[in-house]
Amino acid sequence: xxxxRMRRLSRQRIRRASAVCAAVLFPAAASAQGLSxxxxxxxxxxxxxEALYAHVCAGCHQxxxxxxxxxxxxxxxxxxxxxxxxxxxxxxxxxxxxxxxxLGRMMSDQQAADVINYVRAHFGNDYRDEVSAxxxxxxxxxxxxxx
Amino acid sequence: xxxxxxxxxSTPLSRxxxxxxxxxxxxxSAMYRAMTSLGFAAExxxxxxxxxxxxxxxxxxxxxxxxxxxxxxxYELGRAGYQVQVLEYNARxxxxxxxxxxGDVYAELGGATQTCAFDEGLYLNPGPWRxxxxxxxxxxxxxxxxxxxxxxxxxxxxALLHSTKAFDGRAQRIREVKxxxxxxxxxxxxxxxxxxxxxxxxSKEDQEILLEALRYxxxxxxxxxxxxxxxxxxxxxxxxxxxxxxxxxxxDGEPIGTHEILTSRLWRGLQNFSSYDFQTTMFQPAxxxxxxxxxxxxxxxxxxxxxxxxxxxxxxxxxxxITFEDRGDGAIQQARADWCVCALPLTILGQLPxxxxxxMKAAIDAVPxxxxxxxxxxxxxxxxxxxxxxxxGISYTDLPIRQIAxxxxxxxxxxxxxxxxxxxxxxxxxxxxxxxxxxxxxxVALDCGAQIHPQYLSEFETGVSVAWHRVPxxxxxxxxxxxxxxxxxxxxxxxxxxxxVLAGEHASYLPAWQEGAILSALDAITRLHSKVLxx
Numbered sequence: 271x272x273x274x275r276m277r278r279l280s281r282q283r284i285r286r287a288s289a290v291c292a293a294v295l296f297p298a299a300a301s302a303q304g305l306s307x308x309x310x311x312x313x314x315x316x317x318x319x320e321a322l323y324a325h326v327c328a329g330c331h332q333x334x335x336x337x338x339x340x341x342x343x344x345x346x347x348x349x350x351x352x353x354x355x356x357x358x359x360x361x362x363x364x365x366x367x368x369x370x371x372x373l374g375r376m377m378s379d380q381q382a383a384d385v386i387n388y389v390r391a392h393f394g395n396d397y398r399d400e401v402s403a404x405x406x407x408x409x410x411x412x413x414x415x416x417x
Numbered sequence: 418x419x420x421x422x423x424x425x426x427s428t429p430l431s432r433x434x435x436x437x438x439x440x441x442x443x444x445x446s447a448m449y450r451a452m453t454s455l456g457f458a459a460e461x462x463x464x465x466x467x468x469x470x471x472x473x474x475x476x477x478x479x480x481x482x483x484x485x486x487x488x489x490x491x492y493e494l495g496r497a498g499y500q501v502q503v504l505e506y507n508a509r510x511x512x513x514x515x516x517x518x519x520g521d522v523y524a525e526l527g528g529a530t531q532t533c534a535f536d537e538g539l540y541l542n543p544g545p546w547r548x549x550x551x552x553x554x555x556x557x558x559x560x561x562x563x564x565x566x567x568x569x570x571x572x573x574x575x576a577l578l579h580s581t582k583a584f585d586g587r588a589q590r591i592r593e594v595k596x597x598x599x600x601x602x603x604x605x606x607x608x609x610x611x612x613x614x615x616x617x618x619x620s621k622e623d624q625e626i627l628l629e630a631l632r633y634x635x636x637x638x639x640x641x642x643x644x645x646x647x648x649x650x651x652x653x654x655x656x657x658x659x660x661x662x663x664x665x666x667x668x669d670g671e672p673i674g675t676h677e678i679l680t681s682r683l684w685r686g687l688q689n690f691s692s693y694d695f696q697t698t699m700f701q702p703a704x705x706x707x708x709x710x711x712x713x714x715x716x717x718x719x720x721x722x723x724x725x726x727x728x729x730x731x732x733x734x735x736x737x738x739i740t741f742e743d744r745g746d747g748a749i750q751q752a753r754a755d756w757c758v759c760a761l762p763l764t765i766l767g768q769l770p771x772x773x774x775x776x777m778k779a780a781i782d783a784v785p786x787x788x789x790x791x792x793x794x795x796x797x798x799x800x801x802x803x804x805x806x807x808x809x810g811i812s813y814t815d816l817p818i819r820q821i822a823x824x825x826x827x828x829x830x831x832x833x834x835x836x837x838x839x840x841x842x843x844x845x846x847x848x849x850x851x852x853x854x855x856x857x858x859x860x861v862a863l864d865c866g867a868q869i870h871p872q873y874l875s876e877f878e879t880g881v882s883v884a885w886h887r888v889p890x891x892x893x894x895x896x897x898x899x900x901x902x903x904x905x906x907x908x909x910x911x912x913x914x915x916x917x918v919l920a921g922e923h924a925s926y927l928p929a930w931q932e933g934a935i936l937s938a939l940d941a942i943t944r945l946h947s948k949v950l951x952x
Binding site: 305307308309311312313314315324325326327328329330332338339340341342343344366367368369370371372373376 | 506526527726727761763764765767768769782784785786787788816817843844845846848849851852853861864865884886887888889890891892893897
């Protein structure tokens with residue numbers, strides 16, 4: 271399931287989308303003044319790992335990547351030994367897990383590669399084996415979420 | 418003029434009267450079978466107030482989570498003779514059934530704290546906010562628990578549809594878009610019919626009826642054209658309304674052209690008014706959705722232990738041990754019961770040590786939660802009513818706020834009001850809003866809303882914003898089941914696993930609806946009760 275399919279809402283999805291909330295079928299719109307950093311449509315507009323982290327990941331994992339704790343927690347990505355495996359991050363991004371939706375499905379291959387490389391090389395992480403857009407394409411195919 | 422209804426076929430014996438006769442003659446079960454065959458009862462698994470018959474002999478149940486699912490289970494099990502205790506993370510009951518009112522303090526994950534400054538009587542429902550008429554279970558509990566309901570206005574013909582990409586960004590009236598879209602379709606179909614394009618599909622006689630229906634329904638004139646005139650004005654309204662005296666004569670408006678209305682895509686917004694979940698009548702509790710959770714809590718006095726953070730669930734052959742932290746003093750404590758109804762969101766449960774089957778564990782981990790952001794805005798005056806004659810209802814937009822919902826209560830009384838100034842469900846914008854501070858989210862809501870209602874700039878007073886992935890007690894809005902996950906995991910999620918059964922909207926086919934939470938709880942405790950009696 272990728273951005274294209276997401277736009278064609280299935281009945282199930284419409285029902286879900288409508289439930290607590292809005293069943294709005296418009297794609298997101300052109301940026302107006304003051305909204306210039308926000309995306310249009312069903313793919314993130316941010317480019318580069320830093321921007322993607324700040325405007326997407328940081329909502330839960332926090333700007334300092336130290337996570338947050340409530341009734342349960344968002345794991346810290348800072349000093350995270352799980353990030354030694356790029357594949358681990360890819361799996362989270364494309365399959366989702368628990369509270370985490372499969373956000374990679376709203377990113378291009380390049381965006382996903384950028385944000386993975388960014389978190390693996392910041393916040394006390396120093397994993398320098400970068401993934402490429404081609405790696406992401408392969409991972410996406412494997413997880414059944416081809417764009 | 419209600420010309421659609423006046424000629425509706427009437428049956429000599431109404432369906433309800435027929436059912437009453439069957440019920441009187443043959444008893445309830447025959448009536449129920451008849452109801453099902455007549456399509457009456459099959460629309461919900463609600464079967465009326467639950468009756469758990471048989472003595473549980475003092476069996477005990479620990480319920481995790483005092484949302485509507487947990488409190489439904491606690492209330493009904495208590496009535497059936499169980500000893501019930503409920504553990505709740507928050508200092509209030511209700512869970513996602515929640516209203517934020519003036520004076521309330523809300524701290525989100527990440528640390529930002531908002532103190533709501535709304536005036537007396539005004540509120541934001543950050544979670545559920547409307548109840549369809551076919552959600553029988555929650556309506557029944559509202560009736561039994563004395564929760565006053567009022568109409569929730571879903572469709573307001575005078576509210577707006579707005580696209581930044583159409584009509585130079587000028588919002589259009591729903592009644593005009595609806596009438597002109599349907600009028601255009603009717604005219605085209607009438608044209609095709611009269612040219613013989615439907616001769617193979619529709620008999621001549623039926624074509625005559627079809628043409629009559631198109632004119633009747635579509636607002637076409639006697640020549641089957643949809644154009645400015647009294648026929649279209651009856652649907653789309655007037656450029657100048659009929660009045661009295663010398664200024665009485667109405668002026669018909671010019672319909673939006675077919676090309677303009679099609680390419681505007683504004684017709685997409687009309688779906689929000691026609692789908693089953695949103696058909697009239699919808700309801701809301703007077704004073705905020707949170708009134709329902711408060712009413713449930715009153716029914717189970719002393720059963721809820723607040724500020725209890727569950728940290729572990731362990732079952733053995735004879736019962737269930739719950740480990741929890743008292744959020745007041747930090748003390749780690751234990752609760753023990755024969756059975757456990759776990760109504761925690763899967764986002765929370767998935768992180769707890771819990772010894773259930775591998776299949777249930779896989780199901781718990783299989784459901785991500787939707788990202789949803791809502792923002793409430795208080796204005797000095799109800800300009801949408803005073804200036805624009807919009808009383809309740811929802812305007813839809815392609816801006817990141819997605820919609821503006823006008824309050825369904827306190828209409829035409831002047832004074833201040835709170836708009837739902839943004840309601841963003843999934844998609845990149847929901848995550849982007851979540852990554853913002855509450856003040857930034859409110860600013861986005863203002864910047865978007867001012868494009869539709871310029872009065873925002875001068876009338877705004879104060880706002881409050883909730884991003885559900887930052888809500889400490891849920892870490893997300895509601896279960897986002899994919900069709901594949903449901904196929905592979907749903908039944909495993911709902912099975913009783915030893916002494917534990919799950920409940921909540923995530924364990925229903927009505928995800929994110931309160932009705933799903935309640936029906937899930939009723940189904941779970943019915944099965945649990947059978948198991949208890951069988952032991």
